[in-house]
Amino acid sequence: MHRLAAVAVAVLSLAALAVTSASADTPPPPNGAPSDFVGLVSDDAFAAPGDYRQQQLTTQASLGVRLLRQTFDWSQIEVARGRYDLSYYDAFVGDAARAGISILPILFRAPRFRGGKAGTIAYPPKRYADLGRFGAVLVHRYGPDGTFWSQNADVPKLPIRSWQIWNEPNLKAYWGRAPNAKQYAKLLRAAAKPIKAADPSAEIVTAGMPESKIGVPLRKFIPALYRAGAKSAFDTLAINPYGHTAAAVIRNLARARNLMRRFGDDAPIWATEVGWSDSGPGGPQRVGPQGQATQLGNLIGALLRDRTSLNVRGFVYYQWRDGRPYNGKDFWGLHTGLLTRDGQPKPAYYALQQALLAAGAG
Numbered sequence: 001m002h003r004l005a006a007v008a009v010a011v012l013s014l015a016a017l018a019v020t021s022a023s024a025d026t027p028p029p030p031n032g033a034p035s036d037f038v039g040l041v042s043d044d045a046f047a048a049p050g051d052y053r054q055q056q057l058t059t060q061a062s063l064g065v066r067l068l069r070q071t072f073d074w075s076q077i078e079v080a081r082g083r084y085d086l087s088y089y090d091a092f093v094g095d096a097a098r099a100g101i102s103i104l105p106i107l108f109r110a111p112r113f114r115g116g117k118a119g120t121i122a123y124p125p126k127r128y129a130d131l132g133r134f135g136a137v138l139v140h141r142y143g144p145d146g147t148f149w150s151q152n153a154d155v156p157k158l159p160i161r162s163w164q165i166w167n168e169p170n171l172k173a174y175w176g177r178a179p180n181a182k183q184y185a186k187l188l189r190a191a192a193k194p195i196k197a198a199d200p201s202a203e204i205v206t207a208g209m210p211e212s213k214i215g216v217p218l219r220k221f222i223p224a225l226y227r228a229g230a231k232s233a234f235d236t237l238a239i240n241p242y243g244h245t246a247a248a249v250i251r252n253l254a255r256a257r258n259l260m261r262r263f264g265d266d267a268p269i270w271a272t273e274v275g276w277s278d279s280g281p282g283g284p285q286r287v288g289p290q291g292q293a294t295q296l297g298n299l300i301g302a303l304l305r306d307r308t309s310l311n312v313r314g315f316v317y318y319q320w321r322d323g324r325p326y327n328g329k330d331f332w333g334l335h336t337g338l339l340t341r342d343g344q345p346k347p348a349y350y351a352l353q354q355a356l357l358a359a360g361a362g
Contacts, residue, residue: 033307036102038356039067039316041273043323046070049091056320057099064356068096069272069316071167072105074134075116084137090152093142097158103142104205104272104316106164107135107191122167123176128187132194135163139198162203164238164272165191169207171215179216181224188225189233203235208272210240211252218256226263236313237265240273244284246298249274250306257310268313274299275318278346280335292336293347300355317352 045056045068060068072089079085096103110116115126125131141148142160149157168174169184184207192204206225211218218239237260241252249271256269276296278289287295296317303312322337338349 033304034314036067036104037314038065039069039104039272039314040065041069041316041319042321043319044321046092049088049095053092053095054099057095057101060320061099061101063353064360065101067102067104067314067316069104069106069164071108072138073109074107074114074131075109075111078111078114078134081113086138086141090141090148093148093160094152094155097156100156100158102158102162103160104162104164105138105160106167106207107131107138108167117176120176121173124166124169124183124187128190129194131165131187132191135165135191136194136198138163139195139202143199143202145199161199161201162205162236163195164205164207165234166207168210168215168240170209170218170221171212179221181216181221182228185225185228185230185233188230192233204233205236205270205272206230206234206238208238208240208270210242210273218252219259222256222259223262226265231263231265234267236268236270238270238272241271242274242285244287246295246302249299250302250310253306253310253312266311268311270313271303271315273316273318275333275336276348277332277335278348280332281330283332285336286332289347293351296348297351297355300352300359304359 040060042056042060045053045060057068070092077084077086077089093103109122110125110131112118114130115123117123138160140146144159144161146159149155149159165188166174166184169187170179170181172179175184188204188206195202195204209218209221215221222237237256239252239256241249241256243249243252253269253271260267260269275285276292277283277286278292280286299315303315306312317338318333318336320337321339321343322341323334324341325334337346338352339345
């Protein structure tokens, strides 16, 4: 679920507002889980550099969040052929590292001169290898031997090791209106090769794929990926397993795991987008304030219970703060925040805090 640039601009007016501080006792990672098991989308922090961003990242880290999933917008970074402007992302990577938070970049949205087209949210590049070259540029900047770290010795070194290739390619809006698993598999292979060449230990993560009535069902899309030879091109398969309840989210993960097993694949699954709204337009994910808190708490417990059997790499909650309608449009995804638009914690904020504290102590 990618949010348009207008949303990022809208949150700037909120930058001066404070957020209730989390517990000073930072919980450790849940027992046995990767350090970045708990992730967030925080478009507001990305869009508002300075004190506001630093405050939000510090609060997120104090809750036990160790990962932010963030679009690295290719169309904004490669400003001309072979010329890259990473100044804004440098500041974001540095701020996250200071807070002890890793980043999962989404490599997404081709520039017009690479095949992107007007009138779509995202269009794949004309030459798939171009996305891999873009990824390699980012690895050379932010990876283990990246120039960012050598040029910023005052920033704690927290290199980016995981790279997500595109977003929701089984939806028309993100694949030039014509989702095609075989073509996405080609993009995945073409992108993975240069990234792995730049960092052989890099983790290649597939695009997060949702189960949606407006896209290709995962029961068709995932097998088609394997039949197209995608298995050798990724380390972790990602889905965006939205469901009305935490139990439904777990069922979606289990279905994906069963599809993978059909092809002999025991690679980890990453739930890279999941969430519930407390208000806003209706839909399966609108569950009210207390329902949002209950489902998030239940999900954390269920993921920790089934983490090993399903081989779950981690989860990313969408998102930290409610957003404003843009282009006159509102939808449930703008109301999934742990904070209200004016920065007040919702019951779900405390549910996350309590669940992670309990998990860290368990």
